[in-house]
Structures are given as C-alpha cells and as structure tokens.
Amino acid sequence: MAEIVMAALVLLGGFFCFVAGLGVLRLPDVLIRMHASTKAGTLGSGLILAAVAVYFADTATITRAVATILFLLITAPVAAHMIGRAAFRSGVELWKTKIEDDAERKLNR
Amino acid sequence: MNIFTLNIVLAVAWAALTGNVTLSGLAVGFALGSAALYVTRPLFPGSDRYFKRVWLWSKLIVLFLYELVVSSVQVIWDVLTPQHKARPGIIAMPLDAKGEMEILLVTNLISLTPGTLSLDVTDDCNTLYIHAMFADDPDAIRAQLKGGMERWVIEAME
Amino acid sequence: MDILKTAVDISFVMVMLGVAFAFVRLIKGPSLPDRIVALDMMTVLIVSFCGLYAILSEDTAFVDVAIVLALVGFLATVALARFVERRVVRRDRAQAADAVAPTTGEGDV
Structure with a gap:
C-alpha cells in the first residue's frame, strides 16, 4: 500500500517536473515562463521529496525532507519576485501583455 | 503563545512517558495534548x-x-x-x-x-x-x- | 519493490527531460532574465533528481545534497537577479549622461 502511494507521488512529481521544464522551453515570454517554473517546479520537487520522506520513514530523514520542502516553498516565490522585477525593469519583450495603470512609470521601467 | 508552550510540554511529556522520543511520538503527543487542552478550555483563559x-x-x-x-x-x-x-x-x-x-x-x-x-x-x-x-x-x-x-x-x- | 523501482526509473527520465528542456532555454536565451529563469528551473529539477537518487540508492546522504543544492541555488538566483537590476540602473545612468552631454557639446559650438 505504502509502495503504491510512493510510486504515485514519484510519478506525479516527475510529471510536474517534466511539464515545468517543457513550460520553460515553450511558453512565450519570461514572465509567463516563470509561472511554469515557480508553480509546477515547486510542486514536482515537493512531491518527490514527500516520497523520500515516506520511503525512509525515520525521524532524521523526515525532518530534512520536510525542511527542504518548506525551504523550496519559501524561496521559490522570493526568487521569482526578484527575477520578475529585474526582468520587467530591464525591459524584456512581453508577449501581448496588457499593462495596467502607470505600472511602467512606478516601477522605473 | 503560552498555551502553545504548554502544548509542547505535554507533547514532550507524552514522548518521555511512552519512551518513544521520535518525531512520530512527539506528533502523537502534540495531537493528544491539544485535544486535552481543547477539552479543558474553560480552565485556561486565552485558549479560545x-x-x-x-x-x-x-x-x-x-x-x-x-x-x-x-x-x-x-x-x-x-x-x-x-x-x-x-x-x-x-x-x-x-x-x-x-x-x-x-x-x-x-x-x-x-x-x-x-x-x-x-x-x-x-x-x-x-x-x-x-x-x-x-x-x-x-x-x-x-x-x-x-x-x-x-x-x-x-x-x-x- | 518492483512498482516503486519502475516508477522511480520513469520519473528519472521525465526529470532529466525537464532539465534538458531548461538547458535548451539556457542556450537559446534570448535575454539574461530568460537564462536566469532556466538556471533556477534546472536547480529545482536537480533537487528532485537528488530525491529520486536517494530512493534508488537507499542512501539518505542525497537528501543532504538536495538541501544544500536548494540553498545554494536560491542564493545564485538572487545574486543574478540583483546583477541584472544593477545593470539596468547603470544603463539608465549612462543614458541620462548621454542625454546631457550632446546639449553641452552644442553650447560649445
């Protein structure tokens, strides 16, 4: 039973990782690509690390796996925010994007 | 946060008394402790x-x-x-x-x-x-x- | 044990494909933020790769590798993002200097 759960976690995680990589290659501009890398990538790694925690099932490994998952969940959005701001300010080409209000002036694009 | 400390003390006590000082032992102790605290809510102001x-x-x-x-x-x-x-x-x-x-x-x-x-x-x-x-x-x-x-x-x- | 091993093998293939796609994006660019996103994506994918390898080799040491990689990858991403932002600030200053310089030149003539 635990084996099937682990296999499902590993497969789902692998699938999310695959799609995240494909998204980074295929989607049309930087900011949209970051949607793929932040969300699908974090979820994929989180699922695989959860499978690791279930597989070893001892205190030390569970603690480390949970710590890694939490760390990824905290850092992924921060990293995305920093790259996004830098990309937007450096004026990369955005694909069919409607920019609202005075965002360009406020953010020193 | 005081109630939280109490809850942790209960978890450690549970783990020590059952002789099962592992993550799962502490987690069980924490769950049981919070259940006990929930039942005895009227005794502790602020636990609501x-x-x-x-x-x-x-x-x-x-x-x-x-x-x-x-x-x-x-x-x-x-x-x-x-x-x-x-x-x-x-x-x-x-x-x-x-x-x-x-x-x-x-x-x-x-x-x-x-x-x-x-x-x-x-x-x-x-x-x-x-x-x-x-x-x-x-x-x-x-x-x-x-x-x-x-x-x-x-x-x-x- | 067979189901899990097969699942891990399949997942290995998917994660590596993800890394390969991100690597293609790293080469193609076209801008620096694109490359940083691809690099960030590759780090996250290799973290999950370490998790899979920990299951395959039954060695918990690879969980430590995953933690360290997540930490270092985050620092690298933040540093690169700051670098891009600095470069934008410098470019703006240079443009401002250029805008000032020609008018003084005309004054001399």
Whole structure:
C-alpha cells in the first residue's frame, strides 16, 4: 500500500517536473515562463521529496525532507519576485501583455 | 503563545512517558495534548484564541496547498495544449495587509496561486503589481485575491 | 519493490527531460532574465533528481545534497537577479549622461 502511494507521488512529481521544464522551453515570454517554473517546479520537487520522506520513514530523514520542502516553498516565490522585477525593469519583450495603470512609470521601467 | 508552550510540554511529556522520543511520538503527543487542552478550555483563559488561530492557520495552509495544485494543473494545461491561450497582463492591486511579515506572506502566496505572480511592491507598500496569466478581467482577479489569500492571511496573523 | 523501482526509473527520465528542456532555454536565451529563469528551473529539477537518487540508492546522504543544492541555488538566483537590476540602473545612468552631454557639446559650438 505504502509502495503504491510512493510510486504515485514519484510519478506525479516527475510529471510536474517534466511539464515545468517543457513550460520553460515553450511558453512565450519570461514572465509567463516563470509561472511554469515557480508553480509546477515547486510542486514536482515537493512531491518527490514527500516520497523520500515516506520511503525512509525515520525521524532524521523526515525532518530534512520536510525542511527542504518548506525551504523550496519559501524561496521559490522570493526568487521569482526578484527575477520578475529585474526582468520587467530591464525591459524584456512581453508577449501581448496588457499593462495596467502607470505600472511602467512606478516601477522605473 | 503560552498555551502553545504548554502544548509542547505535554507533547514532550507524552514522548518521555511512552519512551518513544521520535518525531512520530512527539506528533502523537502534540495531537493528544491539544485535544486535552481543547477539552479543558474553560480552565485556561486565552485558549479560545489559541484554537481559533490554529484553525485559521490550518485553513490557510490547506487552502494554499489546494491552490498550488490547481495552479500547477492550469499551467500544465497551457503548456501541453498546442496554442497558447494565455492573455497576460500586469495588474495593480491595492494592499490592505500591513507590516512586512503580512506583505511577505501575501506576495509569496499570490506567487504560488493560480495564474498570478507578484512582480513588485511600491516603495510605500500600498500597491502590489501582479503579473496575471489570464488577465481578461482585472477587477475579477483583484476581487478574488482580496477576498481569498489576503483576507485569510490577515485573519491568521491577527 | 518492483512498482516503486519502475516508477522511480520513469520519473528519472521525465526529470532529466525537464532539465534538458531548461538547458535548451539556457542556450537559446534570448535575454539574461530568460537564462536566469532556466538556471533556477534546472536547480529545482536537480533537487528532485537528488530525491529520486536517494530512493534508488537507499542512501539518505542525497537528501543532504538536495538541501544544500536548494540553498545554494536560491542564493545564485538572487545574486543574478540583483546583477541584472544593477545593470539596468547603470544603463539608465549612462543614458541620462548621454542625454546631457550632446546639449553641452552644442553650447560649445
């Protein structure tokens, strides 16, 4: 039973990782690509690390796996925010994007 | 937070008494301790507030995980279908959250929820700029984020 | 044990494909933020790769590798994002200087 759960976690995680990589290659501009890398990538790694925690099932490994998952969940959005701001300010080409209000002036694009 | 310390003491006591000082032993002790504290609520002033906070935080965490899954599926859908259906846009959203911790939580959670990615906060911490993948109706997105993530974060932090 | 091993093998293939796609994006560019996003994506994918390898080799040491990689990858991403932003500031200053310089030149003539 635990084996099937682990296999499902590993497969789902692998699938999310695959799609995240494909998204980074295929989607049309930087900011949209970051949607793929932040969300699908974090979820994929989180699922695989959860499978690791279930597989070893001892205190030390569970603690480390949970710590890694939490760390990824905290850092992924921060990293995305920093790259996004830098990309937007450096004026990369955005694909069919409607920019609202005075965002360009406020953010020193 | 006093009740929280008590709860941890109960968890350690449970683990020590059962001779099972592992993560699972502590977790069982913590669960049993909070159950005992819940039953004896009238004895401890302030424990109502503690349980309300625990409830709000667990609600935030569960809803957040749910949103993370939904957003990943949405991204996958757009990656795997041949045409890009995304209509990206950059939206300004006024922030009600006050304090650095709250704003940090709100922006991080927004980055991991469906179709939105926080881009930047203005220097006066009043406005958040969001990159949305499906920005047909900016007002709907704003309303959804304000009534969802931001409200849950403010509730849990207070 | 067979189901899990097969699942891990399949997942290995998917994660490596993800890394390969991200690597293609790293080469193609076209701008620096694109490359940073691809690099960030590769780090997250290799973290999940370490998790898979921990299951395959039954060695918990790879969980430590995953933690360290997540930490270092985050620092690298933040540093690169700051670098891009600095470069934008410098470019703006240079443009401002250029805008000032020709008018003084005309004054001399």
